[in-house]
Amino acid sequence: MTGPLLSLPLIPLPLRLPPIEGEGFPSYLDRIVAQLPLPVALTVLLYRLGLQESERGAEARAHTGVSLSAQQLRNAAFTLRLPEERLRAMLLTHFDGVAVDFRGLDPDDPDSARRVGLREWAYLVGSHYCPACLAEDQAWRLAWRLPFSFACVRHGALLRDTCPRCGRRAGNLREEYGGGPAYATQKRQPGFCMNPPATGEAGVGRGARFCGQDLTAVPGLSLRRAPRLLKTQARLDAALEARHDPVSGLPALAFFQALRSLCALLLYVAEPGDLGPLPPKVLDAFGRHVEERQHRLAQRQSERRPQGGRSGPLMRFYGATPTSAALMAALLPWAAEALTPAQPGTLNVPELAERLRPLVERLRARGQGHLRMVAKDFNFQGPLLDAFHAVLSGRAGFDHRLGLLSPYAPARRAYDFTVDDVPALLWEDEFRAHFAPLFEDSDLGERTSRAVCSLALVRLSALLPWEAACAALELPATYACGACNKAMGVLSSAQTEEAFARALHGLAARLEAQPARANYRARREALRDLRAVAVTARELSLAGSFVNPGKAAARHQHSAAFVWEQITGGDWRGAPAMREREKRTASAGELYGRFLDEKLPALRPFLLEQAAALAAGVDPGHPRLTRGLES
Incomplete structure (x- = not known):
């Protein structure tokens, strides 16, 4: 279907209602219908907007408020007397390329929305809500349909995610109808829950009524004494608005994808003590998740077949979007802090590796058989992937003892020279003056020792594991697991690690200060x-x-x-x-x-x-x- 076939011409509405800043499209339509002088069903408005083919409830549009085709956008903008740009900002696709990647979404194909909903962390059905905001203007904010919105900074409160009366997901959208509006043929009541009543309370046919809970009266959880959470939410809100996170230096989409990966990893392996100070109710939400996770792990273990190779139901925390605002409030502060470098503006991979290390070690202790697949399972990219590989390769151990995170690194940052500035075999004079005595009692040859020193020097300039350093200097890959490991063992046994680190950082500082350097790669x-x-x-x-x-x-x-x-x-x-x-x-x-x-x-x-x-x-x-x- 390429769009609804209208039997009536489009006519601008007599009522022109200004949208509330940040309001979502379904909320705006509800408020229009509620303020019309005569009782009008939402399906009538959708039909008059050119968004469905008749006024019947069965024709209600699936995934309301997610996206519109170009023609539907023009029709709706004309009828509502709004600029298309203003209307476009009320759709969930407003966050495409910012917090989510909606590539493959086709407004005329409901199945494409389902596929995107399974892939991305966004609420195509349902929403969080702030009772205080609804009490002020009855407008549901578009950002509440993202799991990255867990608090209202203006009211200093945790968002709610369900109706306390019916127990269903808030948002007045029916999951069984593909995200279409609930009770679309009945008069809308903004600020009230229009979900089906609790099980056993629903009427039948024309007598069916919605829940009717006044959501503006739902008590909230104040976060005024939890500035860490409000500071995190303010940072996420700013990144959504600016489409860039100045703290990490990442574009918004990369920032939110990294947050998602870290949150998924926390869901999989973290314990309550890992997450930092949290309000009791928020910590309880994560504690319940841990209990459920332990139950599922035990279930996997009990269903493991000794010879069948099966391990029970899989745990898919990356794909499943968390719907609990309290659970996200437990995860996102730690995740955002992990993406906060000591020097704002550029993520520091060694710092990030140190923050990931306890979680990776717990994965290792759990007996994870395919630890290196974790990066793929949780979609680590960019600096996050580099940090994860650093932990696995043992590079962070080198960094901590001798490298960029050691006490011998004055600024604890990468030195300002590149791989191109380092020869494959360390300069002969430098080696004999500062490094040769450290290896004189070993059976490492001079050429091998010089190569190891060059590889170590490279790791002060570029965040590379031994294997990648070998590739950068065009040395055999066997040096990574052979000569380098042996050399580190020699230094450790001889208790000369400190002398090596001082010599290495001294050389790095001298090389950094050189106004002109040879380009060995070009040579x-x-x-x-x-x-x-x-x-x-x-x-x-x-x-x-x-x-x-x-x-x-x-x-x-x-x-x-x-x-x-x-x-x-x-x-x-x-x-x-x-x-x-x-x-x-x-x-x-x-x-x-x-x-x-x-x-x-x-x-x-x-x-x-x-x-x-x-x-x-x-x-x-x-x-x-x-x-x-x-x-």
Whole structure:
């Protein structure tokens, strides 16, 4: 269906009722019908607006107030005598791209709304409410249809989510009718519950009456003594309005998606003591959730089949939208505080990792078989995903002992240099002056130790685990679980972790202060085809001593590997020339060592001259070689 087929022309209403700021579309229609001079059913108004094909209650529109097609929006705006933009702001799609992602929603396809409702955290049916707000103007706020609205900042009160008389979800929308208006053929009573009465009290047919509870008289829970909750709600309201959260620096959609992921994780694994100070009734709501969760976990365990591989009913906290305002009031303050960096404006991944760590450890203690799937299950993205991976990879442990969260990091922030500024093997002079003594009693070779130091330095500039640091420096991935772990063990056993941390942070500070730095990534990229450096008999004779020239091809390749090392600061085994030789012989290392011992002493000046000329061409901003930081 592309839209209702009108049998009557559209006529502007004689009553022009100004919408209340922030009011939702169903609430606005209810107030219009209630103020018309003659009794008119809501279905009549919907028909006159061009939103349904007849005045029959069975034709009432599903998912009222969620979205309208372009034609329906024009029809309704014309009849209500409102600008289309004002009307659009009253629909739940107003929050599309802000707090929810409504991609795939088709106003003419009720099934699409159902699918989106299963995917997103929004109330397509039902709403929270503030009794004090309803008492003032009888208007239901659009934001109450988001689980991120749990309190009314203006009245300092927790929102309500059910009618105390009928016990049903508030909002005057019928779930069994796909979110269509309840009792749409009866006169509307704004501020009153129009849900079906409690079970056993409903009438039949034309005699059926709605609940009728005066929602403006429902007692609320004051949060005046809970400023933490009101501060959180004010921040969420501001992010909805500005479409950006200045505290975390995230766009609104990324901010609310991160909040959703954190809330879902708390629902799955948190205990009441994790959530910080909360009012007793709010804490009770979370306590009831924990009891239910424990029951379901026990049920899963009891239904586990030893050989069938089944584990009972799944616990899907990410997909299921919480409908309790008190439960969300328990979760959102912690989640918002987790997304509050020490320096407002940019999330700090190490800080976020430390906040996630207790929850991740509890997941680990629970015996979670697929811990790394948690990121997918709870849709971790951006900095939240980086922080989660940091906890799992052990990177945060490094950060806490030696890295950015250690006492040796003056500002506890990433240093202002990049992966590109670090060679794959630490500068030789820096290593021998500050790091070599720390590894002298180990069986780690100098090249391996220099590589570990470079990887550790990278982790002070970019928030990477060992594996990603290896990839960034183009070192073998086996260094992450082999050399790096072994080196950390050596430092721990020798009780030299403190000395290593001081040396590492001192080097990071000196590198950060360098006005010009070599770009080692650019150098490696520019020299990917450097497979030979011609060294003729003339150069050998000019070296001033007799050197057996050997085979020209091998001499050219070994010379290219040495020049590549000097320019890129890399391991000779990664040189393009040596990768070619390794395809033909298993003794490449032995032959290169012989070249260094027998031919390099005489050729060094010539090859260093060649290396300097190449460096000037591939990295003109810093045309120096790599022996030391300031060489």
